[in-house]
Amino acid sequence: MIVAERKPFEEIKDMLKGYKKVLNVGCGTCVAVCLTGGEKEVDVLNAELDMARKLDEDPIELGAVTVERQCDREYLETLDDKVGDYEALLSMACGAGIQFLAERYPDMPVLPAVDTTFIGVNQDVGWYEERCRSCSACVLAWTGGICPVTMCAKGLYNGPCGGTDQGKCEISQEQPCAWFEIYGRLAGQDRLDLIKRFYAIVPWKNQKPRTLIQPGYKKPEQAE
Amino acid sequence: MKSGSNLEKVLEAGHFAFTGELGPPRDTDGEEVRHKCSYLKGNVDAVNITDNQTAVVRLASWAACLILIQEGLEPNFQMVCRDRNRLAMQADILGAYYHGVRNMLCLSGDHCMFGDHPDAMGVFDIDSIQLINMVKTMRDESKLQGGQEMEHPPKMFIGAAINPFAEPFDWRVHRLAKKIEAGVDFIQTQCIYNMDRFRTFIQQANDMGLTEKAYILAGVTPMKNVGMARYMQKKVPGIEVPEELIDRLKGVDKKKVADEGIKIACEQVEEFKEMKGVHGVHMMAIEWEHMVPRIAEEAKVLPRPVVD
Numbered sequence: 117m118i119v120a121e122r123k124p125f126e127e128i129k130d131m132l133k134g135y136k137k138v139l140n141v142g143c144g145t146c147v148a149v150c151l152t153g154g155e156k157e158v159d160v161l162n163a164e165l166d167m168a169r170k171l172d173e174d175p176i177e178l179g180a181v182t183v184e185r186q187c188d189r190e191y192l193e194t195l196d197d198k199v200g201d202y203e204a205l206l207s208m209a210c211g212a213g214i215q216f217l218a219e220r221y222p223d224m225p226v227l228p229a230v231d232t233t234f235i236g237v238n239q240d241v242g243w244y245e246e247r248c249r250s251c252s253a254c255v256l257a258w259t260g261g262i263c264p265v266t267m268c269a270k271g272l273y274n275g276p277c278g279g280t281d282q283g284k285c286e287i288s289q290e291q292p293c294a295w296f297e298i299y300g301r302l303a304g305q306d307r308l309d310l311i312k313r314f315y316a317i318v319p320w321k322n323q324k325p326r327t328l329i330q331p332g333y334k335k336p337e338q339a340e
Numbered sequence: 341m342k343s344g345s346n347l348e349k350v351l352e353a354g355h356f357a358f359t360g361e362l363g364p365p366r367d368t369d370g371e372e373v374r375h376k377c378s379y380l381k382g383n384v385d386a387v388n389i390t391d392n393q394t395a396v397v398r399l400a401s402w403a404a405c406l407i408l409i410q411e412g413l414e415p416n417f418q419m420v421c422r423d424r425n426r427l428a429m430q431a432d433i434l435g436a437y438y439h440g441v442r443n444m445l446c447l448s449g450d451h452c453m454f455g456d457h458p459d460a461m462g463v464f465d466i467d468s469i470q471l472i473n474m475v476k477t478m479r480d481e482s483k484l485q486g487g488q489e490m491e492h493p494p495k496m497f498i499g500a501a502i503n504p505f506a507e508p509f510d511w512r513v514h515r516l517a518k519k520i521e522a523g524v525d526f527i528q529t530q531c532i533y534n535m536d537r538f539r540t541f542i543q544q545a546n547d548m549g550l551t552e553k554a555y556i557l558a559g560v561t562p563m564k565n566v567g568m569a570r571y572m573q574k575k576v577p578g579i580e581v582p583e584e585l586i587d588r589l590k591g592v593d594k595k596k597v598a599d600e601g602i603k604i605a606c607e608q609v610e611e612f613k614e615m616k617g618v619h620g621v622h623m624m625a626i627e628w629e630h631m632v633p634r635i636a637e638e639a640k641v642l643p644r645p646v647v648d
Binding site for chain 2: 313
């Protein structure tokens with residue numbers, strides 16, 4: 117899932133300066149699962165903002181709505197008859213959702229309440245870890261299911277580097293060396309040959325905005 | 341001859357190579373580089389010029405290389421993958437070559453978080469082994485990485501580092517094999533203190549025939565004092581300092597610790613001269629350049645050979 121982290125309260129409060137009526141839009145998918153931007157978090161943030169603005173003697177009227185997914189037109193549609201009542205929209209979705217919301221209501225200021233952090237896994241309740249940088253060229257087949265692009269601090273394709281310190285990365289004793297782990301896993305599977313070969317320079321595929329159109333589908337303007 | 345560099349000639353002629361190292365200043369003080377050169381000239385075959393070592397901004401490696409050439413020394417241009425993408429790397433290689441640089445050392449580079457700009461973006465467009473291969477393709481196929489042909493390619497003698505002590509230990513010789521497959525000509529190792537482990541490593545490399553495919557220069561850094569030894573042991577990832585070495589430094593009179601450090605380094609050089617698969621020593625006298633004449637003298641590596 118996509119993991120996001122709520123922005124510091126002061127930063128959000130600062131963004132909302134001057135607005136008297138704002139709709140806070142949550143997202144019911146990834147950011148709800150990681151306890152950052154779902155229905156509950158929308159209510160909590162609104163309560164905090166409400167209190168802070170009252171203390172500042174500058175009250176704000178806050179609406180709350182959480183859609184299933186802000187990255188999907190069919191769910192955004194449900195907001196069409198609501199947004200007109202507000203001066204600005206605050207979004208608690210990931211960066212993709214925030215932009216899709218802004219794209220649907222181009223005349224409306226749309227403000228981010230979260231920082232989108234990574235594509236990650238749910239280690240435990242409230243504990244998430246990054247696992248994928250969406251490089252568009254997955255190498256997990258020959259790296260024992262451990263991503264060197266994401267999990268190695270230098271993104272090395274021919275690791276490990278000389279900074280491995282008893283299985284830990286040179287950046288921190290808390291951070292396992294990805295290549296140490298790749299080596300260990302492949303050794304256990306008797307597949308070390310996979311990383312003994314030289315892996316050539318990568319043609320990066322993530323250096324411009326990416327689009328995917330599945331076979332058999334077309335962009336609407338191309339549809340017959 | 342691949343490059344015709346002095347280092348290549350010395351190694352090709354079968355001499356035991358002796359290289360030094362110089363870290364550029366953290367400002368525009370090129371005179372400091374010239375001053376350090378005065379200690380190295382005539383005592384080493386080539387001098388590594390570090391590239392923003394430990395992720396700290398310093399006078400550019402290529403620029404310091406030019407100072408060395410002006411001073412009549414041969415530089416070994418270090419290049420890390422942390423600070424530049426493939427375009428900038430190739431541009432610097434072309435420019436450095438035009439100005440007379442003939443040796444290169446291809447490195448990953450320490451992570452930005454260690455240095456004076458810990459929030460900088462680490463580039464790592466390519467990794468150190470891919471860099472070796474890129475420089476080899478430029479030299480042997482006269483092609484830039486993007487495929488463009490060159491009429492005047494840079495003919496570099498291509499070096500890389502190896503750390504025989506980092507985990508997983510069994511992997512390290514395979515990493516050496518990968519660097520050789522990618523096209524490396526010579527290797528300079530991380531500072532060696534655990535001689536037992538290095539002997540095992542070089543034996544593995546000999547058994548795999550790797551020491552016949554690339555020249556191996558053993559890395560030596562003399563200990564200045566007990567504090568330095570302790571720091572290297574505890575704080576520098578991938579360096580192994582045996583307790584016996586620290587005991588030996590502690591065992592001498594406080595005023596003689598530096599002498600003992602040099603003595604230990606010279607004993608290492610003596611062993612490396614006899615060790616099958618080792619073709620020279622890379623002497624990293626870190627911020628101790630003025631000691632290099634004495635170290636070279638006591639290690640009995642003078643005079644340096646002159647090969648036409």
